[in-house]
Amino acid sequence: MGQNCRLTCQLCTPSPPTTLSPAQCYDSLPSCSYSAFLCNYTLYLTFMSQNCPVTCGLCVPLATTKDPCSDKSLIPNLPSNCSAFSSLCTISVFQAIMTEYCPKTCGFCTSTISPGATSTSPLALG
Structure with a gap:
């Protein structure tokens, strides 16, 4: 199973997520906070980084x-x-x-x- 379904079995090495500038960084789904645990799963990494970057901690903080x-x-x-x-x-x-x-x-x-x-x-x- 691990050879044929590497992504499903979370055996793939994901590319490191890129951080987003403050203007680009917002959660676009209302369910992001409930789905935060998915940020740690390779299978959902792309989806979560595109739709829930704030929840997944992928935003560059504003300099204060x-x-x-x-x-x-x-x-x-x-x-x-x-x-x-x-x-x-x-x-x-x-x-x-x-x-x-x-x-x-x-x-x-x-x-x-x-x-x-x-x-x-x-x-x-x-």
Whole structure:
């Protein structure tokens, strides 16, 4: 049986699946999540990679960049609530914690000018 039905018996070596760009990567069938176990079977690999690439883990993740100056929540497991505490930004005893958790709200972020950027402020010649 193994000689005549190599594909059915899962004796074939599949070509490695290619990863898809984020724009191309979506599951086209509503049953993909229920059929996820089929991603591991050679017999279904082509079908699953074409129809359920997200479920089968064949997608290239989107690169995410974190805002270097963003507020964190003062209360764990809740969204940032810095705006409710913005009055504390200018009170010296709270500045350390507000700098750590609410730099954007408090205006404590430092901006940098990237190379090649131009400044609109006049130069002092003298």
